[in-house]
Amino acid sequence: GESVGLHLPTLSVQEGDNSIINCAYSNSASDYFIWYKQESGKGPQFIIDIRSNMDKRQGQRVTVLLNKTVKHLSLQIAATQPGDSAVYFCAETPSGNTPLVFGKGTRLSVIA
Amino acid sequence: GAGVSQSPSNKVTEKGKDVELRCDPISGHTALYWYRQSLGQGLEFLIYFQGNSAPDKSGLPSDRFSAERTGGSVSTLTIQRTQQEDSAVYLCASSAAFGQLPGGYTFGSGTRLTVV
Numbered sequence: 001g002e003s004v005g006l007h008l009p010t011l012s013v014q015e016g017d018n019s020i021i022n023c024a025y026s027n028s029a030s031d032y033f034i035w036y037k038q039e040s041g042k043g044p045q046f047i048i049d050i051r052s053n054m055d056k057r058q059g060q061r062v063t064v065l066l067n068k069t070v071k072h073l074s075l076q077i078a079a080t081q082p083g084d085s086a087v088y089f090c091a092e093t094p095s096g097n098t099p100l101v102f103g104k105g106t107r108l109s110v111i112a
Numbered sequence: 113g114a115g116v117s118q119s120p121s122n123k124v125t126e127k128g129k130d131v132e133l134r135c136d137p138i139s140g141h142t143a144l145y146w147y148r149q150s151l152g153q154g155l156e157f158l159i160y161f162q163g164n165s166a167p168d169k170s171g172l173p174s175d176r177f178s179a180e181r182t183g184g185s186v187s188t189l190t191i192q193r194t195q196q197e198d199s200a201v202y203l204c205a206s207s208a209a210f211g212q213l214p215g216g217y218t219f220g221s222g223t224r225l226t227v228v
Contacts (some may be wrong), residue, residue: 008152034216036216036219041221042221042222043116043203043205043219043220043221043222044155044203044219045219046216046217046218049216089154089155091155091216099145099157099160099168099171100157100216100217101157102147102154102155102156103154104152104153104154105154
């Protein structure tokens with residue numbers, strides 16, 4: 001189907017390499033951060049989250065790093081696979097009582 | 113249901129017509145959200161519903177946009193007198209309770225609206 005976000009920043013990586021996707025946020029009051037993965041024609045899927053009282057959290061092949069000093073969030077994907085090709089969004093909220101605010105997204109293309 | 117279901121998946125409409133987009137959230141989820149995703153853009157918040165509370169409509173771009181949630185379950189987003197700039201993917205999401213994090217929201221696959 002038609003891709004979402006044709007003018008998004010793109011990151012191209014070789015299969016098997018590690019990927020790092022970055023996100024800057026502006027709200028210093030943000031307390032909770034999430035990374036979503038969106039494949040073509042689908043809604044965003046939850047990948048991993050982190051609260052502001054942590055600076056690192058690991059999942060399966062993914063790690064999220066949070067630097068509150070410079071308001072920067074990153075997603076690291078180890079041993080990137082073709083199935084990781086998608087658009088990745090960061091999202092933030094100052095509290096659970098405020099809807100998530102999404103970044104513009106980064107397209108990850110994995111070269112086999 | 114097992115996931116968030118949205119219908120139709122695609123909608124082409126003529127400028128000036130009204131459209132209704134439907135969202136069936138996960139059974140038991142009390143919070144429901146609508147977002148809009150335009151080409152090359154991130155997700156733009158439109159409106160959310162939490163239980164029987166009044167919805168937060170702060171993200172609706174104009175008074176042509178409205179939404180309802182009947183019986184605390186199914187929601188309908190209505191766009192009146194559609195304009196070409198309304199063309200986008202409209203995403204619905206639900207969560208167990210507004211404010212109940214972590215885990216974020218579960219999204220549907222969206223409705224792609226094209227206004228010609």
